[in-house]
Amino acid sequence: MKTRFSLFILGLFIVFTGSAQDNCAVVTGVDFVSTGTSNQYYIDVHYTSPQNQRALGVEVFCGTTSLGTECIDGIVQNASETIKRLALIANCTTNLKVVITRYKSEHCGTGAICGTGTFTPGSLPVTFEKITAIKGDNQIRINWKTASENNSKEFVVEGSRDNVNWTVIGKLDSKAVDGTSSEPLDYSLSIGLPVAMAALGMGGVFLLTLVRSRWARALALVVIVLAAGACLKDGQAVDVEKGAVGYVRIAQYDKDSNTPHYSKVIKVVND
Numbered sequence: 001m002k003t004r005f006s007l008f009i010l011g012l013f014i015v016f017t018g019s020a021q022d023n024c025a026v027v028t029g030v031d032f033v034s035t036g037t038s039n040q041y042y043i044d045v046h047y048t049s050p051q052n053q054r055a056l057g058v059e060v061f062c063g064t065t066s067l068g069t070e071c072i073d074g075i076v077q078n079a080s081e082t083i084k085r086l087a088l089i090a091n092c093t094t095n096l097k098v099v100i101t102r103y104k105s106e107h108c109g110t111g112a113i114c115g116t117g118t119f120t121p122g123s124l125p126v127t128f129e130k131i132t133a134i135k136g137d138n139q140i141r142i143n144w145k146t147a148s149e150n151n152s153k154e155f156v157v158e159g160s161r162d163n164v165n166w167t168v169i170g171k172l173d174s175k176a177v178d179g180t181s182s183e184p185l186d187y188s189l190s191i192g193l194p195v196a197m198a199a200l201g202m203g204g205v206f207l208l209t210l211v212r213s214r215w216a217r218a219l220a221l222v223v224i225v226l227a228a229g230a231c232l233k234d235g236q237a238v239d240v241e242k243g244a245v246g247y248v249r250i251a252q253y254d255k256d257s258n259t260p261h262y263s264k265v266i267k268v269v270n271d
Contacts, residue, residue: 015112022039023164024102024114025049025056025075026047026262032096032121034202041121043086046102049075050164054079057101057108062092071108079163079247081264096121117259126152128253128263129184134247136271142170144263149176151254157189159245161253163265169245179255191245 031044047056055073059066075082090096097120105111127147134141142157152174159169175185236251246268251260 002222004270018122021162023051023054024104025072027056027119028081028264030098030100030119031108032090035089037203039091041092041096043088043090043098044084045072045073045098046081046264047075047084048079048081050079050160050166051076051095053106055103055106056133057103058086059101060086060088060090061095061097061099062090067092074109079265079267081110093132115259117261120228124133126261127152128250128252131248131250131263131266133266133268134271135245135268137186139190140245140268141172142189142191142250144166144187144250146176146187148183149174149179149181149185151256152176152179153253153255155187156253156260157191158249159250160247160249161244161256163247166249196249 025047026049027045027047030044031046033042033044034040043057043058043060045058052075054075055071056075057069059069061067067090070086070088072084097118099116099118101116102114103106103109103111104114109264122261126149129145129147131144132142134143140159144155146152154167154171154173157170157172158166161168170191172187173189173191175181177266247263247265248268250263252263253260
């Protein structure tokens, strides 16, 4: 019975402290650059990578016809944005698109796949402008601006200690009316320890001192953890271990897809 109860508590601990991890390269954008000849385009793929030995499989389509495939392999770890121009020159009059598959391996077609995204000229739902992440006054202030938004639903802020393992630390809904705006929009999110959670923590500690049974204490601890988790709501500050977040990126989700479009990775700086 003791073993089962311990495993139950351990399971709850993992659930509440576990973080989302995606160790594949992250595509931050695709540019379609005119060659100067009508309907011909160079294709530039923008990406970052939290790990060495990663790959991106790229296939270019004109409508439903494949124009060719390329593999960006052997990608090295780099928090700064890298731009790779494909050797393929796309010749297409309409419905040009690029499909990119992110591999958790050095070569395309091997290893696990983190996801697949489709890009078309002007298809990015959000154009990010300046992004800043500043640490001071016991919080991290993250500010960003979008130049335009199309069918945008929300922004999910992710934080990382090492630019490898990422955890969701905040979320804001799009300010664009019906998700679409051609005007710049400003966003700001402060991430720290909410007063409500601090009070809850102190109250929980006091409660534990009054309980003598170790089983009752364990149950009270579970209740405290569940209640603390319930305090995390959209647009509010989120509990972040002081000094634990060294990097920040923003994942944008549109209304019709669960595939995120990432900003570039930003290093947190001191105020």
